[in-house]
Amino acid sequence: MDGEGYGAWRSITAPDAVSLVFGFPYPESFPNEELVAAARAVFDEEGDVALQYTGGEYAGALADVVAEHARDRGVDCDPGDVVLTNGSTRAIDAVCRTFLEPGDGVFAEAPTFMGALNLFRGYDAAVTGLPTDADGLDVGALETELAARRAAGRPAPKLLYTIPTFQNPTGATMPLERRRRLLELAAEYDFVVLEDDAYGALRYDGDPVPPLKALDEEGRVVRVGTFSKTIAPGVRTGWVVAEGEIREQVERMNPGGTNTFTRGVLARYCREGHFERNVEAFRGEYERRRDRMLDALDAHMPPEATWTDPDGGFFVWVTLPEGLDSAALLPEAAEEGVLYLPGEHFYPDGGDERGERGLRLSFSYAAPDEIDRGIEGLARACQRVLDAR
Ligand SMILES: Cc1ncc(COP(=O)(O)O)c(C=O)c1O
Structure with missing residues (x-):
């Protein structure tokens, strides 16, 4: 659940x-009615292909939709950078599978999303909780921790997991300056930033802050997202946005792909402007x-x-x-x-x-x-x- x-x-x-x-x-x-109409259109227009392993054109178009949404948020994203997954929980899992060996260090906000903590535990990662305040992750505390580890000859984490926008569970949003500093530290200490943006589209007040992936010049941020909160959790459709070698590895860690029929229905739903x-x-x-x-x-x-x-x-x-x-x-x-x-x-x-x-x-x-x-x-x-x- x-x-x-x-x-x-x-x-x-x-x-x-x-x-x-x-x-x-x-x-x-x-959006029951719109999803029913989208499903009917997919069947009418694509016939049996809609249910084939490969899916039809609509199924293929969902990566374009996700890339468009990412570009709307300032992320330089190509459909080829998108790996679709069964929800963002599976997206986080594929990223863990790509990067983590037993005992590897993962840093995360404390408190953070329980589902992610459970996944990290499943990979036998050594999870360190970093303090947060009203502006989300305390990047100063992160810097202190990284410096202390370096001084003690201990490795930096492999992965830092963050929900920088409308965090689960605190609701906090990390301001731009902290985001920039976080990426500087990721470069200096050479770790990957896993940005979980499950809620980013649901802003009620204030000005948008660019996603970490929009500030990423090195391909160091791996971004995950989901339609669970903006369409419905039951469609079980999420994604990873990453480039090059990381993207390919994540794809390999997501065997079987996703439900092509659902993908087709969602692409049609989005193309109709319902999203x-x-x-x-x-x-x-x-x-x-x-x-x-x-x-x-x-x-x-x-x-x-x-x-x-x-x-x-x-x-x-x-x-x-x-x-x-x-x-x-x-x-x-x-x-x-x-x-x-x-x-x-x-x-x-x-x-x-x-x-x-x-x-x-x-x-x-x-x-x-x-x-x-x-x-x-x-x-x-x-x-x-x-x-x-
Ligand atoms: C921060 C965060 N990430 C990921 C998820 C999981 O989303 P999905 O339904 O796409 O697996 C949730 C859902 O509660 C969440 O709060």
Whole structure:
């Protein structure tokens, strides 16, 4: 379920509780009618070829669509730089398979996307969590860590995994200067930057910041993306953008390719202009839901709690008042009618106090009135524990 693995929190069953757990798109966002029309057009125009191993022209056109979208974001991308995958989880996996040997170092934001952490663990990588703040990855701390490793004769990481725009789980976006510095460090210490841009198209406030791949002059950034948040997770279509040798190696690490029929349907859907139109509508709806959640947090949470203020994406990260533990609070929250993901799951090592006091809320799935109820329940659960102390 949303690529985020399994944890003890799954044993909590509260069927009537509001779920602020997963980064699922809200159900009404799914473009069923447009996808049905696109599928019909693919069958009508391409006949049996649409279901052949190779797919038809539409299937072949999806790499062009992905390259166009990348160029719209400032990335110098050719369709030949695109490897399509079954979702971006598979894209990250193919990149791991390309670069990682057991014991290799991976740096990642702490907290970060659980699904990626699970993949890194599966490759027996040595994952180091780097601190983050309201501007995402703390690139100063990265520099200190790299210098300390060099001084101690230890190798730099093979890979640095980052979600620089509307990060999962914090919602933070890395400003341009940090992005530039990160790439300078990647060149100086010779590591690959894996940029995961699952949410980049879903901006509600502020000015766009160029993707890392748009600033990459050395072919050192490998970019992964997905249609899960902008069309639907069920289409299981993501991609890697990389050049030359890296791109070829990633392709080899993605045997069997992807579902050509789905690719054809998505290319037709995008060519009809549905992608842009629908993403525009989703932006409006997600912005309303984000605002609803931030207003409810303001209105109800205990004064010592803090939370992030994302310009886009699906998530708000809450830091509970000192002494509260988000994992221990979950059963109380479930009783009060709300579920969330405790912070410890987003850290390679549990995250100590940051993981304990942190929790992720998703505003993408629950209806606005449920968001209100959920936050009221969370605030009551916090108050119950605070009052009992
Ligand atoms: C940052 C990030 N990357 C990747 C994914 C996985 O996306 P996909 O559905 O394409 O596998 C998610 C989904 O939750 C995500 O939040």
